[in-house]
Amino acid sequence: MRTEIRFSGFGGQGIILSGILAGKAAALFDNKHATMTQSFGPEARGSACSAQLVVSDEPVLYPYLSQPEILVSMSQDACEKFLPELAKAGTLLVDEDLVKLSSVKRTIKKFAIPATRFAEELGNRILGNLVMLGFFSAVTEIVSPESFKKAIPGSVPERFLELNLKAFEKGYDYGAETKIKTPNKQKTKIKTDTVLTEPI
Amino acid sequence: MKADPRGVKTGAHYLDGDHACAEGALAAGCRFFAGYPITPSTEVAERIASRFPLVGGVFIQMEDELASIAAVLGGSWGGKKSMTVTSGPGFSLMMENIGLGVMTETPCVVVNVQRGGPSTGLPTLPGQQDMMQARWGSHGDYEIIAIVPNSPQECFDLTIQAFNLSEKYRVPVLVMMDECVGHMTEKVVIPPAEEIEVFNRKLYDGPKDQYLPYEVDNTNGRVPLMAHAGDGYRFHVTGLTHDEKGYPVMNAEVQQECVSRLIDKINKNTDDIIQYEEEQITNADVVVVTYGISSRVSMRAIRLAREQGLNVGLFRLITAWPFPEKRIKQIAKKVKAFVMVELNLGQMVYELERCIAGKAKVKLAPHAGGWVHNPTDILKIIKEAAK
Amino acid sequence: MTEATHPMENILRMDRMPHIWCPGCGIGTAVTAFAMALEKAEIPLDNIAVVSGIGCTGRVAGYMKLDSFHTTHGRAIPFATGLKLANPELTVIVFSGDGDLIAIGGNHFIHAARRNVDINVFCLNNFNYAMTGGQSGPTTPEPAITTTSPYGAFEHPFSLPFLAEGSGAVYVSRWTALHIRRLTNSMTEALQKRGFSFVEIIAPCPTLYSRRNRLGDGLEELKYYHDQIVIDHEADTRELGIGFRDQIVVGNFVDRERPTFMDALNTRFTEVFGKKYEPYGKVAHENGN
Numbered sequence: 001m002r003t004e005i006r007f008s009g010f011g012g013q014g015i016i017l018s019g020i021l022a023g024k025a026a027a028l029f030d031n032k033h034a035t036m037t038q039s040f041g042p043e044a045r046g047s048a049c050s051a052q053l054v055v056s057d058e059p060v061l062y063p064y065l066s067q068p069e070i071l072v073s074m075s076q077d078a079c080e081k082f083l084p085e086l087a088k089a090g091t092l093l094v095d096e097d098l099v100k101l102s103s104v105k106r107t108i109k110k111f112a113i114p115a116t117r118f119a120e121e122l123g124n125r126i127l128g129n130l131v132m133l134g135f136f137s138a139v140t141e142i143v144s145p146e147s148f149k150k151a152i153p154g155s156v157p158e159r160f161l162e163l164n165l166k167a168f169e170k171g172y173d174y175g176a177e178t179k180i181k182t183p184n185k186q187k188t189k190i191k192t193d194t195v196l197t198e199p200i
Numbered sequence: 201m202k203a204d205p206r207g208v209k210t211g212a213h214y215l216d217g218d219h220a221c222a223e224g225a226l227a228a229g230c231r232f233f234a235g236y237p238i239t240p241s242t243e244v245a246e247r248i249a250s251r252f253p254l255v256g257g258v259f260i261q262m263e264d265e266l267a268s269i270a271a272v273l274g275g276s277w278g279g280k281k282s283m284t285v286t287s288g289p290g291f292s293l294m295m296e297n298i299g300l301g302v303m304t305e306t307p308c309v310v311v312n313v314q315r316g317g318p319s320t321g322l323p324t325l326p327g328q329q330d331m332m333q334a335r336w337g338s339h340g341d342y343e344i345i346a347i348v349p350n351s352p353q354e355c356f357d358l359t360i361q362a363f364n365l366s367e368k369y370r371v372p373v374l375v376m377m378d379e380c381v382g383h384m385t386e387k388v389v390i391p392p393a394e395e396i397e398v399f400n401r402k403l404y405d406g407p408k409d410q411y412l413p414y415e416v417d418n419t420n421g422r423v424p425l426m427a428h429a430g431d432g433y434r435f436h437v438t439g440l441t442h443d444e445k446g447y448p449v450m451n452a453e454v455q456q457e458c459v460s461r462l463i464d465k466i467n468k469n470t471d472d473i474i475q476y477e478e479e480q481i482t483n484a485d486v487v488v489v490t491y492g493i494s495s496r497v498s499m500r501a502i503r504l505a506r507e508q509g510l511n512v513g514l515f516r517l518i519t520a521w522p523f524p525e526k527r528i529k530q531i532a533k534k535v536k537a538f539v540m541v542e543l544n545l546g547q548m549v550y551e552l553e554r555c556i557a558g559k560a561k562v563k564l565a566p567h568a569g570g571w572v573h574n575p576t577d578i579l580k581i582i583k584e585a586a587k
Numbered sequence: 588m589t590e591a592t593h594p595m596e597n598i599l600r601m602d603r604m605p606h607i608w609c610p611g612c613g614i615g616t617a618v619t620a621f622a623m624a625l626e627k628a629e630i631p632l633d634n635i636a637v638v639s640g641i642g643c644t645g646r647v648a649g650y651m652k653l654d655s656f657h658t659t660h661g662r663a664i665p666f667a668t669g670l671k672l673a674n675p676e677l678t679v680i681v682f683s684g685d686g687d688l689i690a691i692g693g694n695h696f697i698h699a700a701r702r703n704v705d706i707n708v709f710c711l712n713n714f715n716y717a718m719t720g721g722q723s724g725p726t727t728p729e730p731a732i733t734t735t736s737p738y739g740a741f742e743h744p745f746s747l748p749f750l751a752e753g754s755g756a757v758y759v760s761r762w763t764a765l766h767i768r769r770l771t772n773s774m775t776e777a778l779q780k781r782g783f784s785f786v787e788i789i790a791p792c793p794t795l796y797s798r799r800n801r802l803g804d805g806l807e808e809l810k811y812y813h814d815q816i817v818i819d820h821e822a823d824t825r826e827l828g829i830g831f832r833d834q835i836v837v838g839n840f841v842d843r844e845r846p847t848f849m850d851a852l853n854t855r856f857t858e859v860f861g862k863k864y865e866p867y868g869k870v871a872h873e874n875g876n
Contacts, residue, residue, distance in 0.1 A: 020385060024214035027387040034214075036385035061500040062575060063384050063493070151214075232673045234665075253856045253864055258672045260848075262665060263698040270662035270695075271669030274638070277656065278673025300659050429654040429670055430677050432633040436600070436649055438657035447603060448649065448657075 001057050003142055004065040008050040008082050009074030009095075014129035018072070019051025021133060021151050022143050026055045029147035035060040048078040055142055072136055073099055074115065074128065093136055095128065111139045111178055118170050127167035130156075134171025139179055145172050201400055203227050203360075205393035206255045212389050217355040217382040218243035221311055221375065222251065223390060224359025225283050229398050230309070231257040232275035232282040234268045236290060239323040240379040241313035244285040265290035269297040273306045277437065279428040281363055285311040287379075288321065291330055291337070298372050299338030300439045302462060305370035305414070305424065307401050309362045312374060313382040314543075316569035326379035327569030328492055328543035332550075334374045335521045341459055343466035345473060346374040346521040348491040352386045358518070364399040365473060369465055370423050376520060378543065380493040380572060401426050408433055413446040414458075421472075422465040466522055475518040476527065480506075484513030486585045487531055489552055490541040491517035493572055498541045498565075501578035510586050520548065528555040537561035537585035541578055543569050561585060598622040598632065600652045607646055611805020613764030613790025614644055617711050620767050620788075621647075621682065624774035630678050637680045638667040640692060642718045643792075644684035644711040661691030664699045667706050675849055675868025678707075678778060685712040686724040689745055693725065700754035700783045702848040707777045707784045710747060713792035721795030728831040732799045749824040751785040752841050758784035759824065759841035764791060765812040766837065773839055782847045789835060802832075 007018040019036045026034035035054045052065045071086045072093045073079035079092075079099045086092060088107050096112035104110060113135045119127035130152075137145045148168060156164045207226035215223070222244045225233070233252065235245040245261070252259045258280070262268040268284045275282035286294060291312045301308055316322030317329050330337075334346040345365050349358045359375055366373040404411055404425035413435040414424050427433040440448035441455045466473065479502075481487060486505075490498040495516045505512045515531065517524065532538070537560055540549040549564045556562055565581045567573050593601055599622065608614050625635065632653060639648035641660035648655035654677075658666045663681045671679045681688070688696050688710050699706065715733050716722040723733040723740045726747065730739030751759045758780045762770040770788060777784035791797060791808035802808060812835065820838040827836050846854065853866040 020214060023385055027214055028212050034386065036214075036216075037380070037383065060386075061496045061503075062572070063380060063496065064572065232669065234669060253860060256865065256867065258852075258867060260668070260672060262668075263694050266662060267665035267668075267695050267698070270658065270665035271672075273658070274656075274666040274669025274671075275673040276669075277654075278670045278677065280673040282669065282673070296659055297662060300662075428674070429636040429656075430634055430674050431654075434633065434653050434655075436655045436657070438649060439659060440657065 002060070003055045003070065004068040005053040005055065005070040005072070005142065006050050006065060006068045006082055007053070007072045008048065008078035010077065011047060011049045013074050014126065015049050015074065016051045017155065018129045018133055019053050021148065021155055022136070023053050023055075024155065025143045025147035025151035029150045030144055032057060033060050035063045037063055048075065048081050050078060050082065070140055070142070072132060074132060076100065091140060093132070093139060095132065111135070111175070113171060113174055113178070115171060118174070119167055122163060122167055122170065124163070127163060130164050130167035131171035134168040134173070135175040136171075138172045138175025201398045203393040203396035203398050204229055208390060208393040208396060210390050210392045212387060214385055215352050215388045216243065216385040217349065217352040217377055218313065219247045220352040220355040220388045221285070221359045221377065221382075222247035223388070224356040225309070225363070226251055226255060226257075227356070227390065227393070227396050228281065228360040228363035229400070230281045230283045230363060231255070232272070232278070232280035233257065233259045233284065234262050234271035234275065234282070235284045236262055236265050236268050236286070238265075238287045238290045240315055240382050241285045241287045241311065243382070244311060244313070265293035266297070269294040269301075269310065272308045272310075273297060273301055273304070276306045276308045277429050279430070281307070281367070283309040283311065285313070287313050287315050287323070288317045288327075288330055289319070291333065295333070295337040298344075299340060299342065301372040302338065302342045302344060303439050304437050305426075305462070306372065307366040307370050308372050309359065309366055310372055310374050311359070312376055314376060314378040322570050324379065325570040326493060326543060326572065328376075328378055328494065329547065329569055331376065331520060331542070331544065331547045334376055341463065343463045344374060344521055345369065345371060345466065345519065346376050347475070347518060348376045348520050349381060350492050350495045350516070351381065352384060352388045355381060356388050356390065360396060360398065364397070367399045367401045368423070369421065369469065369473070370401065370426065371466065376492070378492050403427060403431075404433065411435060412444040413437065414442060415444045416461060421469050422461055470522050470526070473519060474522060474524045476524050477514070477516040477518060479514040480511075481513040481515065481531060483511050485511045485536045486539060486582055487513040487515050487535050488539045488541055488578070488582065489515045489517065489528075489548075491520055491548070492543075494541045494543055497572045497575055498578055501573075501575040501582060504575060504579050505582045510582065512582055512586075517548070523551045523555065525555045528552065532556045532559040535560055537563060539563045539565055539578070539581055539585050541565040541573060543567045543572065595619070595622045598625060598652055600650055603650055606650055608643065609794045611791060611793035611808075612643070613713065613788070613792070613805070614647065614711055616764040616767060617709070617770070617788045617790060618647055618650065620770040620774055621709065623771045624778060627771065627775040628778040630778060634676060635678045635680065636670055637682055638663045638670065639681070640683040640687035642684040642687045642716065643713075644682065645687055645718070647682040661687055661695065663687065664692055664695040664706070664708065668699055668704050671704060671706050672849070675705075680707045680709060680778070682709045683711070684717075685710060685714070685726045685747070686716045689747065689750070690725045697750070697754040700751055700756045700785070703755055703757060703782045703845050705781050705783070705847045705849060707786070709774065709777075709786045709788065711788045711790050712747065713790045713796060715792060715796045717792050717795050721792070721799060726829075728829055728833070731796070731831050733796070734799075744828070746824070746828040747785070747787045748827045748840050752824045755783065755845065756785045756841065757782035757843050757845050760785070760839040761787040761789065761827070761837045763789040763812040763816065763835065763837060765809045765816070776839070776842070780842070782845060789829075789837075
């Protein structure tokens with residue numbers, strides 16, 4: 001089973017770190033195969049940026065995404081850029097204060113969280129990506145929260161570790177609640193085998 | 201020999217290929233690094249710069265790639281395992297002194313994280329277009345060793361092997377990564393130091409007046425015993441054609457002897473040097489030959505082909521140079537066709553064709569670089585080859 | 588009867604004699620000064636490495652009975668940098684020509700001086716590329732005739748002491764092949780000085796440079812040095828350019844202190860890592876090499 005995930009936003013939001021943390025958690029602590037690639041451009045800041053993650057039970061052969069099942073978006077630009085490639089029955093996670101959703105296909109499951117606002121409440125907007133990762137973990141169940149908590153130490157500055165974990169938990173709790181409140185009856189766990197898009 | 205534990209970060213890590221390569225160098229005992237930043241190889245240098253101070257290594261950022269490779273050769277004669285890292289344009293600049301490394305039999309490792317070319321090309325996107333340059337890029341006749349990892353784990357493992365081979369055969373060893381593998385992050389397991397085999401160059405320790413720096417040692421795979429500057433042997437090293445003493449001699453006889461040995465020490469030890477991976481070759485009608493990132497994408501295509509009932513085998517080059525000629529010739533007797541999958545418009549395929557010499561069909565799955573093949577394109581060519 | 592021995596046979600490779608240099612060439616004199624300086628500096632010969640690039644002067648390494656490296660054109664300085672950093676206990680000398688060090692290797696020259704790598708660069712300046720038959724180079728004065736400036740050179744040449752000082756060298760001097768004693772003293776000082784030391788040696792090339800410019804033989808060139816030399820240790824290196832058959836100012840122009848590359852590296856890492864950091868090349872440092 002192979003799942004393709006795109007984390008996106010603008011440069012400086014910690015998008016690449018999101019990809020690394022999710023991949024690290026999956027590969028080192030969930031015993032899955034996880035290959036992360038990132039888009040490199042001459043721009044260092046500001047423009048749409050993304051990290052691509054493939055999580056699979058088998059070794060990942062094709063390293064890139066062909067049709068992601070999950071799109072995590074923390075900016076309007078990135079969302080508009082990457083939404084068209086999202087699988088028909090895919091899942092979209094957005095920062096609701098930064099992304100205004102309009103004309104998203106009904107088949108796509110949508111989840112929103114004020115990640116950056118929560119991060120600001122915790123003291124630093126830079127933690128928005130961690131809030132989003134918690135939300136991602138709760139909503140998609142692709143990577144377990146326990147593994148995330150093991151992956152975060154060593155990948156964030158030691159002195160901010162506690163704050164990062166707090167941010168993650170904030171997002172996770174919000175995600176768990178959101179899932180319960182989700183009106184449609186479909187199982188929120190992503191059944192990736194039904195939307196298999198491994199490149200052929 | 202076992203690895204020096206100071207350089208070994210034992211454990212399971214989530215690393216990209218560039219960082220894994222740097223860890224491989226550290227584990228192999230690399231303690232001198234000279235380099236110049238160039239995408240997509242810079243992360244190797246960055247990690248070395250950050251790790252070296254506490255493991256007793258010296259990192260220096262040179263003024264260009266010409267200086268980097270020259271410093272690496274100097275570092276090696278100063279007694280340190282030495283490495284530089286670059287990409288296409290820098291690799292071109294290093295060619296002359298890679299030749300000096302070959303001629304003076306200087307152990308060192310040169311990593312090329314390949315990007316799309318020619319010229320500035322595609323700095324941030326993958327290519328495998330320097331494969332022939334790796335073999336033939338410096339002027340003159342010579343043999344060299346080039347190895348090609350296809351995952352961050354192999355970037356770690358094969359960088360250690362690159363050092364071991366270069367120490368053993370006293371030749372620059374090229375690690376031909378590509379942007380995709382270099383920038384791809386995956387799980388990398390670094391074993392404990394005592395489980396990592398490292399090979400250190402064999403040094404001369406006999407009487408001073410009897411030392412011949414380029415004396416052929418037939419017990420040592422035709423590789424002469426080395427001495428370092430400062431060891432007291434007061435030897436001479438030159439890029440000119442030289443005799444056993446290391447003194448320049450300008451005639452055809454010494455040229456024949458000098459260059460033949462440089463070639464023989466590689467060509468007559470191919471069984472020890474060459475590595476490859478095979479899968480389902482025995483009953484195959486078609487064998488896909490590939491390397492680096494292309495091998496992973498090819499595997500996907502091979503699985504699709506097998507699902508459609510085709511007998512397709514995989515032959516993955518881990519060592520690109522010297523080319524596994526002997527094995528390819530054996531396989532060529534039994535199969536209908538070969539398909540070469542590489543991120544260029546035809547390079548290693550020429551070597552493959554040369555070895556197969558018309559015994560089987562050869563088809564190329566070309567790609568100009570900038571991304572990897574679409575597995576369906578490879579599948580199409582496999583099907584054509586199987587006809 | 589005892590066999591006569593050459594007084595420098597412990598420093599020169601007598602089994603490689605005769606050397607390739609022409610009668611009247613200044614390189615042999617410079618090598619003599621170098622050999623005497625090595626003795627005067629009292630550095631154990633086993634701890635010395637000499638590195639050359641390509642060219643007539645590039646052959647110096649091969650005649651020295653030391654660890655010697657004849658490298659590629661222009662790359663002697665970065666090679667020497669690697670050698671020195673890998674084994675800081677070595678005394679490393681780059682002995683090469685003006686074309687090798689300043690044209691094709693010019694970038695390495697300024698950066699090694701900037702970093703203050705602890706090496707000695709002895710540059711023999713004969714105003715042309717001699718090994719390849721006498722072409723113009725970065726030091727050829729206007730309007731000297733060479734094979735590639737058949738109507739006279741018209742590019743402005745480098746003044747090497749100015750370039751060296753401006754780039755950061757801690758020791759800069761210039762002498763000619765006539766000034767054997769002073770040249771030997773300067774080379775000795777350079778060898779004993781920590782940091783990037785530079786000695787320029789103006790030398791005749793009678794076969795090519797002198798002949799094409801109708802300047803007579805090697806002896807004639809030494810006469811020119813004798814007549815036109817001004818010794819001025821206080822000279823401003825900005826004013827040390829050499830015009831065609833013009834006066835040549837020589838002397839020991841620069842002798843200053845600046846942390847070497849290795850000193851700066853050790854200082855920085857000790858500041859950052861404290862006791863966790865083991866200063867690199869500490870042994871050599873304490874010996875004052």
